[in-house]
Amino acid sequence: MDTETALLAGLIAFVAAVCQAVTGFAFALIFAPLFALAWEPKPAVAVAVLLSVVVNALVLLQVRGHITHGSLPGLYAGYLVGVGPGLLFLQVVSGEVLQITLGVVVLFATMVLYVRPKTETGPDTILGRLAAGAASGASASATSIGGPPVVLYMLGREPDMHRFRATLQAYFLPISIFTLTLFVIVGRIDRDVLTAGGVAAPLLALGVLVGAWLRGHIHAELFRRLVVGMLVAMSLMVVLFAVVDIA
Numbered sequence: 001m002d003t004e005t006a007l008l009a010g011l012i013a014f015v016a017a018v019c020q021a022v023t024g025f026a027f028a029l030i031f032a033p034l035f036a037l038a039w040e041p042k043p044a045v046a047v048a049v050l051l052s053v054v055v056n057a058l059v060l061l062q063v064r065g066h067i068t069h070g071s072l073p074g075l076y077a078g079y080l081v082g083v084g085p086g087l088l089f090l091q092v093v094s095g096e097v098l099q100i101t102l103g104v105v106v107l108f109a110t111m112v113l114y115v116r117p118k119t120e121t122g123p124d125t126i127l128g129r130l131a132a133g134a135a136s137g138a139s140a141s142a143t144s145i146g147g148p149p150v151v152l153y154m155l156g157r158e159p160d161m162h163r164f165r166a167t168l169q170a171y172f173l174p175i176s177i178f179t180l181t182l183f184v185i186v187g188r189i190d191r192d193v194l195t196a197g198g199v200a201a202p203l204l205a206l207g208v209l210v211g212a213w214l215r216g217h218i219h220a221e222l223f224r225r226l227v228v229g230m231l232v233a234m235s236l237m238v239v240l241f242a243v244v245d246i247a
Contacts, residue, residue, distance in 0.1 A: 001039075001192040008038050009047060009196040010203035017055050017204045021062070021211020022218070024165030025147040025172075027055050029109065032144045033102040039196075041098040045090065046188040048144035049180050050197040051204055056173040058208045059165075066166035068158060074126045075150060078133020079140070079175050086141030087182055093142075102143050109148035124157045140179050147172065 016030035032048040039047075090098070132153035140146025150171055158164040183189050 001195050005039055006196050006199040009035055010200040012038075013051055013055075013200035013204040014207040014210075017058075017207025018211040018214065020055050021059050021208045022214050024059070024063075024168040025151050028052055028140075028144045028147065029106055033099075033106050035196075036099050036102055041095045041102065042090070042188070043190070043193055043196075045098070045102075045144045046183055046190075046193045047196045047200070049140075049176065049183055050189065050193060051200055052144065052172070052176040053180055054197075054201055055204055055208060056169055056176050058205060059211075060169040060173050062208075062212055063162065063166040063169060066160075066162040067170045068163045068167045069170075071124065071129055071154070071158075071167065072171055074129030075133040075136070075171050076174065078130035078135075079137035079146075079178075080133075081130070082134035082137030082139075083141045083175075083179065083182065086138035086143075087186065089138075089142040090188075091186065098143070102145070105139065105143055105145055105148075109145070109152075128153060137175070140175060141182065144179075146175060146179070 012031050012034045016027045019030055020027035028048045031051065032045055035047060036044040038044075093101070132149045135149035136146040139149065147168070151168065154164060154167065158167060180189070
């Protein structure tokens with residue numbers, strides 16, 4: 001891996017970590033598709049999985065006192081159901097198709113995340129948690145983006161923003177560690193992935209600190225709209241570049 005690509009990984013990780021620290025999610029949504037444009041899609045997903053462990057651990061240290069534990073077992077169980085099919089998809093799909101998948105997943109998740117807070121949510125049930133966890137597991141192992149199904153499920157069911165953010169981190173950290181373990185087993189974590197992760201980690205940590213400061217200095221709805229706009233533009237760009245490459 002060349003120095004420029006590794007430094008770019010760090011810059012993208014900084015921006016993604018700021019968003020993660022403020023909202024409780026969005027690191028992989030931002031990092032994976034952008035770094036896939038700069039590098040190869042499959043190793044970019046592996047770097048996103050590696051860095052997700054770091055960012056989730058750092059943010060959880062800041063917000064751990066607000067965790068709502070009751071929803072977590074069902075979400076964890078669902079994740080274990082979905083992770084296998086997602087990993088199989090990553091193994092067999094081409095890089096171009098994976099890049100398009102990243103863009104489509106980000107675009108769909110972004111639009112639903114924007115609309116969902118304005119709609120009614122159903123009751124919090126064990127079947128709902130299992131379904132959200134399974135969708136998260138499949139998406140996380142295939143694209144590194146496992147947050148949207150759980151975020152969508154919890155919106156409206158956890159009205160307190162502090163508990164919402166903390167519970168998301170308490171879910172994301174164990175599943176990111178498990179996903180990383182699977183990536184190591186199947187040989188997705190190589191020297192280039194570790195190099196990119198090592199260069200990006202300090203800037204990621206800085207992004208978490210900046211995001212922690214921003215939590216108390218920016219209106220949550222304004223920040224959410226900025227993130228949504230950025231994600232829409234980015235996902236469209238990712239899909240366009242992938243389609244051009246295939247053509």
